[in-house]
Amino acid sequence: NPYAGLVSHLRASWLSGKTRPMEYRMAQLEALGRFLDEKKQEILEATDLDMGKPSFEAYFTEILLCKNELNTTLNNLCHWMKDEYVEKNLVLQLDSAFIRKDPYGVVLIMAPWNYPIQLVLVPLIGAIAAGNCVIIKPSEISKNTERLLAETLSCYLDTDCFAVVTGGVQETTRLLENKFDYIFFTGSPRVGRIVMTAAAKHLTPVTLELGGKNPCYVSDTCDLSNVARRVAWGRFFNAGQTCIAPDYLLCTLEMQEKLMPALREAITEFFGSNPKESPDFGRIVGDKQFRRLRALLCSGRVAIGGQTDEAERYIAPTVLADVQPSDPAMQEEIFGPILPIVVVANMDEAIDFINARPRPLAIYAFSCDSKVVNQVLERTSSGGFCGNDTLMHFTLNSLPFGGIGNSGLGKYHGKFTFDTFSHHRGCLHRNMGLEALNTPRYPPYTQQKMGLLTATFEVKRKGTCTLL
Amino acid sequence: MERMQQVVGRARAAFNSGRSRPLEFRIQQLKALERMVQEKEKEILAALHADLHKDGPNAYSQEILGVLTELALAMEQLPSWAAPQHVKKDLLTMRDDIFINPEPLGVVLIIGAWNYPFMLVIMPLIGAIAAGNAVVVKPSEVSENTAQLVAELLPQYLDRELYPVVTGGVPETTELLAQRFDHILYTGNTAVGKIVMAAAAKHLTPVTLELGGKSPCYIDKDCDLAVACRRITWGKYMNCGQTCIAPDYILCDPSIQGKVVENIKATLQEFYGEDVKSSPDYERIINKRHFKRVLGLLEGQKIAHGGEADEASCFIAPTILTDVSPESKVMEEEIFGPVLPIVPVKSVEEAIEFINRREKPLALYVFSNNKQVIRRVIAETSSGGMTGNDVIMHSVVPNLPFGGVGHSGMGAYRGKYTFKTFSHHRACLIKDLKMEAVNKLRYPPVSQKKVDL
Numbered sequence: 001n002p003y004a005g006l007v008s009h010l011r012a013s014w015l016s017g018k019t020r021p022m023e024y025r026m027a028q029l030e031a032l033g034r035f036l037d038e039k040k041q042e043i044l045e046a047t048d049l050d051m052g053k054p055s056f057e058a059y060f061t062e063i064l065l066c067k068n069e070l071n072t073t074l075n076n077l078c079h080w081m082k083d084e085y086v087e088k089n090l091v092l093q094l095d096s097a098f099i100r101k102d103p104y105g106v107v108l109i110m111a112p113w114n115y116p117i118q119l120v121l122v123p124l125i126g127a128i129a130a131g132n133c134v135i136i137k138p139s140e141i142s143k144n145t146e147r148l149l150a151e152t153l154s155c156y157l158d159t160d161c162f163a164v165v166t167g168g169v170q171e172t173t174r175l176l177e178n179k180f181d182y183i184f185f186t187g188s189p190r191v192g193r194i195v196m197t198a199a200a201k202h203l204t205p206v207t208l209e210l211g212g213k214n215p216c217y218v219s220d221t222c223d224l225s226n227v228a229r230r231v232a233w234g235r236f237f238n239a240g241q242t243c244i245a246p247d248y249l250l251c252t253l254e255m256q257e258k259l260m261p262a263l264r265e266a267i268t269e270f271f272g273s274n275p276k277e278s279p280d281f282g283r284i285v286g287d288k289q290f291r292r293l294r295a296l297l298c299s300g301r302v303a304i305g306g307q308t309d310e311a312e313r314y315i316a317p318t319v320l321a322d323v324q325p326s327d328p329a330m331q332e333e334i335f336g337p338i339l340p341i342v343v344v345a346n347m348d349e350a351i352d353f354i355n356a357r358p359r360p361l362a363i364y365a366f367s368c369d370s371k372v373v374n375q376v377l378e379r380t381s382s383g384g385f386c387g388n389d390t391l392m393h394f395t396l397n398s399l400p401f402g403g404i405g406n407s408g409l410g411k412y413h414g415k416f417t418f419d420t421f422s423h424h425r426g427c428l429h430r431n432m433g434l435e436a437l438n439t440p441r442y443p444p445y446t447q448q449k450m451g452l453l454t455a456t457f458e459v460k461r462k463g464t465c466t467l468l
Numbered sequence: 469m470e471r472m473q474q475v476v477g478r479a480r481a482a483f484n485s486g487r488s489r490p491l492e493f494r495i496q497q498l499k500a501l502e503r504m505v506q507e508k509e510k511e512i513l514a515a516l517h518a519d520l521h522k523d524g525p526n527a528y529s530q531e532i533l534g535v536l537t538e539l540a541l542a543m544e545q546l547p548s549w550a551a552p553q554h555v556k557k558d559l560l561t562m563r564d565d566i567f568i569n570p571e572p573l574g575v576v577l578i579i580g581a582w583n584y585p586f587m588l589v590i591m592p593l594i595g596a597i598a599a600g601n602a603v604v605v606k607p608s609e610v611s612e613n614t615a616q617l618v619a620e621l622l623p624q625y626l627d628r629e630l631y632p633v634v635t636g637g638v639p640e641t642t643e644l645l646a647q648r649f650d651h652i653l654y655t656g657n658t659a660v661g662k663i664v665m666a667a668a669a670k671h672l673t674p675v676t677l678e679l680g681g682k683s684p685c686y687i688d689k690d691c692d693l694a695v696a697c698r699r700i701t702w703g704k705y706m707n708c709g710q711t712c713i714a715p716d717y718i719l720c721d722p723s724i725q726g727k728v729v730e731n732i733k734a735t736l737q738e739f740y741g742e743d744v745k746s747s748p749d750y751e752r753i754i755n756k757r758h759f760k761r762v763l764g765l766l767e768g769q770k771i772a773h774g775g776e777a778d779e780a781s782c783f784i785a786p787t788i789l790t791d792v793s794p795e796s797k798v799m800e801e802e803i804f805g806p807v808l809p810i811v812p813v814k815s816v817e818e819a820i821e822f823i824n825r826r827e828k829p830l831a832l833y834v835f836s837n838n839k840q841v842i843r844r845v846i847a848e849t850s851s852g853g854m855t856g857n858d859v860i861m862h863s864v865v866p867n868l869p870f871g872g873v874g875h876s877g878m879g880a881y882r883g884k885y886t887f888k889t890f891s892h893h894r895a896c897l898i899k900d901l902k903m904e905a906v907n908k909l910r911y912p913p914v915s916q917k918k919v920d921l
Contacts, residue, residue: 015824017848056914086867097865102850104873181874189672196669200662203679205878208672226904233911270912280912355484368901377896381571387898389907396566398555399895404573405650409674411893424880426853426868427846428861432837435695442702443739443749445525453529 002171006163007178010106010133013160019103019131022081026074028128031156032121033070036063039152043117046144050116052283052313057238062117065395069122072397072414073129080129080418083427091437091456096429101422103131104205105181110172110195112187113142113285114241114335120149123184124162126417132182133161137175140168141286180204182421186243188333189406207410207420209243210403211333212360216246216390217350217376219367220255227366228262231339232270234364234390236317239282240337244362246390247334248323249341250350256321256341263339264304267317275317276309284313284336293336299327300340325353347372351379359383359405364390383407472640475632476604476647479575482629483602489572491550495543497597497626501590502539504625505532511621512586515613519585520707521752521781530707531587534864538591541866541883542598549598549887552896560906565898570891572600573674574650579641579664581655582754583710583804585611588655589618593631595886596653602630606644608656609637610754649673651890655712657802658875676879676889678712679872680802681829685715685859686819686845688836689724696835696857697731701739703859705786708751709762709806713831715859716803717792719819722812729772729788732808736773736786744785745778753782753805762805765798769809794822816841820848828852828874833859852876 018024036043043062047053053062073080083098107127111119120138127134136153138146150164165175176183176198185195186209199206216234218227234246251259271278284290290313297306297318305318315337323329323340330340344350354363354376361383365376373387383403386393393399394413402411412420440452487493505512509532516527552567576596580589589607596603605622607615619633634644645652645667654664655678668675687696704715720728740747753759759782766775766787774787784806792799792809799809813819823832832851834842842856852872855862863870863882871880881889 020847054912054914056912060910086865088865088867092861092865097862097868099868100846102873105850192672193669196672197666200665200669203658203661203665203677203875203878210672223901223904226901226907229904229911230907233907272913278913280914366901370898373898377569377898381574381892382894384895385569385897387565387896388901389897389899392561392899393566393895393897396555396558396561396895396897398557399566399897400568400893401895404892404894406672409672423850423873424869425851425873426862426865426870426880427856428854428858428865428868429839429842429856430858430861432692432695432835432857435698438699438702441529442698443526444741444747445523445529445749447525450525450528454533 001174001177003165003175003178006135006165007106007180010135010161010163014105014133019128019133019161022078025128025131026077028157028162029070029074029077029125032125032128033067035152035156036067036070036121039148042148042152043145046148047116047142049144050113050142051239051241051285053238054280054282056280057282061115061238066118066121066125069125069397069414069417073125073418076415077129080415089456092428092430094431094434098427100425100427101130101418102425104421104423105132106135107132107182107184107421108135108137108175108180110137110183110185110187111139113139113145114238114243116142116145117149119186123412123417126412127184127421128162129418130421132421134163135175135180136162136164137172138164138166140166182206184412184420185209192408207402207412208408209401209410209412210361210406210408211243211335212358212403212407213247213330213333214244214360214362214364214382215350215354216249216364217347217354217366218249218251218255218259219347219365219369219372220252221368221372222366223368224258224262225265228259228266229269230389231366232263232266232317235339236267236270236281236337237391239284239315241282241285241335242391244384244391244394246339246364247360248330249339250344250353251341252345253343256343259341260303260319260321263319267304271317275305276307276312276314281317284315287313289335290315293334293338296329296334296336296338299323299329305337347375351376354380359403359407361403361407362386362393381405472634472643472647475634476575476644476649478629479602479604479632482627483572483575488597488602488627488630489600491546494598494600495546497631498539498543498594500625501594501597502536504621505535505539505590508621511617515617516586518613519582519611520710520754522707523748526749526751531584534587535590535594537866538594538883542594542887545884546598549884550600561897563900563903565896567896569894569896570599570887571894573890573892575602575604576651576653576890577604577606577644577649579652579654579656580605580607582608582610583707583712585614586618592653592881592886595881596890597631599887599890601650601890604644604649605631605633606641607633607635609635651675653879653881653889654678661877676871676881677877678881679830679875679877680712680804681827681872681876682716682799682802683713683829683831683833683851684819684823685718685833686816686835687718687720687724687728688816688834688838688841689721690837690841691835692837693724693727693731697728698735699858700833700835701732701735704808705736705739705750705806708753708784710751710754710804711860713853713860713863715808715833716829717799718808718810719813719822720810721814725790725810725812728810729790732788733773740786745783753784756782758805759784762803762807765803765805765807767797769796769798774806816844820845823849828872828876830872830876831855831859831862850874
């Protein structure tokens with residue numbers, strides 16, 4: 001077991017208790033803040049090399065969003081760490097009942113390649129804040145960022161408690177043989193199953209941030225150009241390599257015709273007449289992924305874009321019209337700058353279409369009629385939901401971010417990350433005196449004692465529920 | 469097997485019909501459940517007596533009172549638990565509607581254990597119904613009378629398609645676990661917990677595992693021994709020691725070991741009289757297999773009190789072992805019986821070290837007049853939950869989550885936590901289709917001005 005030494009080293013640090021004091025956690029988090037400030041250029045360069053990430057996007061997603069999480073955590077850590085006192089029943093009135101937030105111990109964070117800094121740092125911030133030791137496993141596919149993290153994080157964080165492990169499938173498999181106290185995984189459902197199966201051997205709790213096909217329903221009553229811009233922005237951000245990107249559009253035939261010129265206009269507005277020359281449009285991360293995406297282009301008909309360049313791993317912002325459910329683009333999560341449009345007769349058909357498929361990470365619905373948006377919300381299930389926009393629910397760290405069913409289990413962002421990496425321990429601190437109060441519970445049991453017990457323990461209905 | 473697929477398929481179709489979602493429906497089902505518990509109290513107590521020799525007042529307080537309390541809480545709080553929760557907005561989202569929507573997960577599975585056979589299926593069922601799910605209930609086959617009764621009663625009071633009861637042993641449970649569920653709550657042992665989680669992993673099903681372990685009980689030299697020992701005796705020997713959060717073993721200074729034994733003996737006399745076997749308040753071991761297992765743990769030990777056993781009735785007397793070695797068999801596995809080992813330790817440091825060398829337990833107990841000692845033990849150890857200066861009681865506080873950590877489990881339930889466990893908290897952001905000007909900041913093409921903004 002090649003990682004046994006590393007894991008036991010971290011476990012020894014954990015057992016020493018050094019990650020527990022708030023001052024220690026704050027100091028490590030401040031160091032992460034310095035990493036983001038001092039290595040900003042390196043981060044922008046590495047993500048550019050890895051997938052041609054436009055620097056605006058890289059700054060926004062890899063630096064700004066991380067700093068927000070960091071500041072939210074630093075501002076609130078003291079409060080989050082406090083014991084939460086709870087309401088008690090009659091018999092416990094003189095006692096102290098509270099929830100203590102205990103760190104788990106040594107946790108593992110496995111990150112993917114598409115937002116390689118953010119998807120390491122945001123969980124890491126919560127894991128450190130919660131008092132754990134952490135092993136970080138960045139994706140080997142975004143090799144420049146992997147190298148950056150492996151080489152520089154150790155200059156900022158305490159190497160006794162935080163380590164970066166690099167490598168591919170073999171190394172990850174060996175790593176997963178070890179016992180961790182929590183595993184946080186972001187990636188595909190297929191690998192999510194492998195991670196959870198490995199975790200089951202040690203009864204390690206997990207958070208799995210997975211993916212799926214995020215449907216985007218556009219109703220007939222909507223502001224065409226705003227819809228087109230918001231959808232195009234969400235779809236083509238990071239060249240489509242975003243877990244919550246609108247994966248495919250559902251709308252009527254009429255709407256498909258109307259949307260097309262609006263989408264064309266939005267794309268031109270964003271990337272100019274030749275997106276290949278725009279500094280604001282990214283590239284596909286690797287050759288394998290490029291080829292996979294290119295094969296999806298034979299779905300429906302190419303209405304916008306469709307150009308590719310293998311040498312640059314460039315796929316133009318593309319919209320496919322008249323796509324059939326049986327087409328290649330509808331068989332897997334796209335994860336690229338291709339937007340298929342599937343025609344449906346009406347909202348009910350769109351909802352049925354969505355519900356016949358695995359529950360996605362996000363669902364989008366566009367309509368000027370709020371009743372339509374609410375209908376889609378109420379009659380479907382997904383990790384998160386955004387009405388009349390795309391991606392934006394992700395940026396609010398007061399909202400939990402996570403999937404359901406195939407798109408994942410657990411959630412994070414803001415306080416939810418801290419809670420994810422803490423064990424909420426129910427604690428009751430009783431008085432050693434007043435033993436007389438305990439008498440009703442002791443044998444020998446009598447009806448009289450039963451009456452007393454019921455009176456002191458039960459929760460009475462306050463009144464009839466107003467719904468009935 | 470056809471049967472499991474059919475049962476789960478029917479539950480899923482029933483869930484998809486949407487009828488379990490309206491709050492009125494859920495409350496109506498919870499009321500029906502409450503009626504069942506009240507109307508069939510005699511039958512329930514009889515089944516518990518047949519399975520565990522649990523008698524009336526005891527069974528009522530252990531298994532029925534808690535359930536009724538939980539039902540009252542759920543019916544009272546449901547509107548507030550199920551309401552969308554609005555959250556803090558930022559500058560960009562001032563005009564938007566932002567909330568967390570609690571939604572049912574779908575079809576969930578509850579697997580119960582045999583030691584509190586009625587409570588351990590009904591408690592989670594309450595929260596699962598309250599959260600709007602369809603629920604497949606699988607009571608433990610080991611407590612056969614209660615399993616049989618639950619299978620008969622639930623369909624008489626609740627929606628039959630939404631809340632089916634499945635009975636059977638290992639083969640039936642294995643087949644059940646091959647089906648797809650949206651959450652599985654399992655109460656039982658660590659070994660089977662791993663099997664349940666591995667099965668769940670195939671479908672990416674989230675799990676709540678309420679397992680066990682050896683819950684340590686540290687008695688400080690500075691404490692009221694009479695009171696401490698009475699409370700420990702109550703928690704240890706209730707249900708004949710077959711409680712997941714029973715104090716499993718005692719850690720104390722060798723100088724007070726003798727007094728601890730004397731105090732426990734005196735309390736046992738007070739609780740069960742001279743002849744424990746004839747006390748109606750003392751239970752029996754669930755079956756011959758566990759009887760043999762628990763008795764086997766006494767081998768080679770110093771029995772300070774008890775040790776009598778009768779196989780025919782699965783009776784094992786309340787037993788205390790002294791000067792127990794940490795390497796002995798009784799210190800390897802969760803005892804789950806009326807045997808209380810005392811392991812001598814010289815200090816609270818030694819106790820903490822001892823506890824931390826072992827798997828994280830479901831519960832942890834510490835008795836001391838000195839608040840600092842208690843605070844220290846809490847701060848330097850980890851456990852599912854804990855009680856200071858008493859045992860068991862943290863599990864009856866309605867607003868404390870109940871669950872394990874590490875080998876003692878994952879996830880938690882009770883009260884609102886059951887509702888949360890069986891809900892999906894969906895993040896929702898609803899924007900205006902107008903007000904596009906604000907969005908322009910984020911669109912390409914990018915100029916330095918936008919970056920600065």
